[in-house]
Amino acid sequence: MMKITFRYLSCAVMSIALLLTGCKKLVDIDEPIDTVTSVKIFSSDAQADQTLAGLYSQMISSDGMLSMLNGGATIYGGLAADEFSLPNGVLFAEDQEINNNKILVDNSVSKEVLWMATYKTIYTANAILDGEAASTATTLSKTKRIELKASARFFRAFGFFYLTNFFGDIPLPMSSDYRKNIRLKRVKQLEVYQQIIEDLKEAISLFSDPEATVMSKSRANKVAAEALLARTYLYIQDWGNAESYANQVIANSSYKLEALKKTFDPDSKETILQLTINPSTNVGMINEINHFSPLFPLSYLSAADQAFFLDPDNYAGFLDALTPRITVQEQLTNAFEADDQRKNTWLDYNPSPGVAPYFARKTYFASKYPKTESDRTNYVLIRLAELHLIRAEARAMLHKTDLAVADIDLIRNRAGLGKTNAVAQQDLMSAIAQERKTELFAEWGHRFFDLKRTGKAVAVLSAIPGKQGLTADDLLFPIPPLEILANSNLTQNPGY
Structure with missing residues (x-):
């Protein structure tokens, strides 16, 4: 496994240099974030734009390595579920551990790709929030302050969402000051979700300000925050709020379901949020292509x-x-x-x-x-079809049968299928699970998370050859041992 060149969270938060990773340094900074450097970072709109560009570049490229947020969630969530297999598990032994749901505690994929890289993004988001709060510069406009705060809140929530779904209870760093973060304890998953909800609601409020810049689908935006909030409410079984926020997204006329072949195109109206790739400078990549596609797809x-x-x-x-x-x-x-x-x-x-x-x-x-032949220029994070399935599930649990069926049928009809026969609540939930499996496969670990949140993971996965003997403990990834060594307040997940 190729090593990712950054330190653990407890060390990484000690330097503002992590904020500036990507294809190049954005501004020259000498002092650490907990000094007046934070004021210098955001002394102007131009510097703020550079820093935000660094955040997006960091996410899509992660220094040229695979990370949770540029393919890792999809690849390793799919291997841990019932989506993917490894033709050569001997060559990729650590990936095979994940595919068998028998992860060794020192697995470098779990440590570097999923844990460390995601906390790096969260640190960057916190540094942006701290830098904006500390800046008194009159040349930093209100519009840019709104974008800084809303974007950082959104991506902090985004990172927390994926960390808690792979690792369960996690530390919640809310500052870029290492002195506050170095001894953090893990908090319960429900508390993590509550922080995600708080961040997303604040982002929505900021994006709703009349002076907020109108964001494109290639930047964090209000609709993306509403969509992730609907998903979060679904995961904690708050059906009313899940339906309500899904309604808000679906009601937006800027988005619609596209033909299957156009769904993932750069100009797809189904896309709610995507990262932009610049092929001319090779900044970023779609790792799914590199890992999923053979060198010679014969159909081409x-x-x-x-x-x-x-x-x-x-x-x-x-x-x-x-x-x-x-x-x-x-x-x-x-x-x-x-x-x-x-x-x-x-x-x-x-x-x-x-x-x-x-x-x-x-x-x-x-x-x-x-x-x-032409390089892809976009990487989809959230799309509209998921929101219809979120709303269908929430409506089914709220006994709104006809409305749930309508959402299911929209997804089925787009796929060339007839209407669902499901009517009873249990049948509706089975129909929705089936549509989520066939609609959202190979995207952001949805299948793995769905099996876990619905309590079906052990029964479904333990029936697969190579996964026999799986237990509930095997559904969580290990906390990196060196993190625990550096911070005695951290504890390990059960079974490791």
Whole structure:
């Protein structure tokens, strides 16, 4: 596993340098954040813009490494659930631990990709909040102050959401001052959700200010905060608020469900929030493409080229180039109904020769971000289809049967399927779980989180070969041991 070049949270928060990582330094800072340096950072709108640009660059590129927020949640949430498999688990032993839900305590993926990289983003958000609060510069406009505070609140909430869903109870650093953070204890998950709700409500309030800049879907915005708030309320089973905030998002005429092939395009009206990638400077990447797509997806090749690779005399020599690092499990490929166009559009496969030992076996892989000649320029964080499914679930639990069915049918019809037959509440919940599985696969760990929050993870996952014997303790990732060594107030998750 490639090492990510930053220290643990307890060390990282000691230097403002972490705020400035990305493709280049944004401003020259000597003193640490807990001095008057914070005033210098935000002495003008231009410097504030540079710092925000650094935050977005950090998220999408993470110094060129995989992180929770640029593919890690999708990849490792999918491996921990029933979405993905590893053709070469020996070569990627730590990934195989996650795929088997038997993670060793010193797993570097859990430590670096998921824990450390996400706390780095949270530190950056806190540094922005501290810097704005400390600045008395009249050249820092109210509009820019609003954007700084609202964006930082949103991304702090975003980071906390993913950390708590992988690790459970977590520390909640609310400042960039290391003296306040170095001895933090873990807090209960419900308290984490309450902080997420507080941050998102504050972001919504700020974005609602008449002087707030109108944000694009490539920047944190009011609708994105409403969407994440609806999701958070769903997770804590506050059905009324989940429905209410989903309503607000869906009622916004700027967004609509797109055709399946257009769903993830840069100009898709289904996208609520996306990160922008600049192909000309190679800032950022879509790691899902690199991990999910084989070097040679045969569906992109001519018939003659396909025939060449599928010739039994040639196939074995190109097997590595024809097999992605991460493949789709049969549990997912078999979950789609016969006419579900999502399988045809968002999954691809490489066939194999129709002779022994291959027997025309198909190797499926996720292709929501297809490998095309032109580089992708966007990475979707939140999209409208999820909000319909959030609202459907909330409505089902509130006994609003007809309204829940209407949301389910919108998603099914877009996929080329007929109306749901579900009527009873339990049947509706099963239908929604099925739609979430086939609509949101290979996106941000939704399936893993859904199984856990609905209490079905142990039963579903322990039935999968390689995951037998799974227990509730295996559903949480380990707190990095060196974090505990550095901070005696931290405790380890059960089972490690």
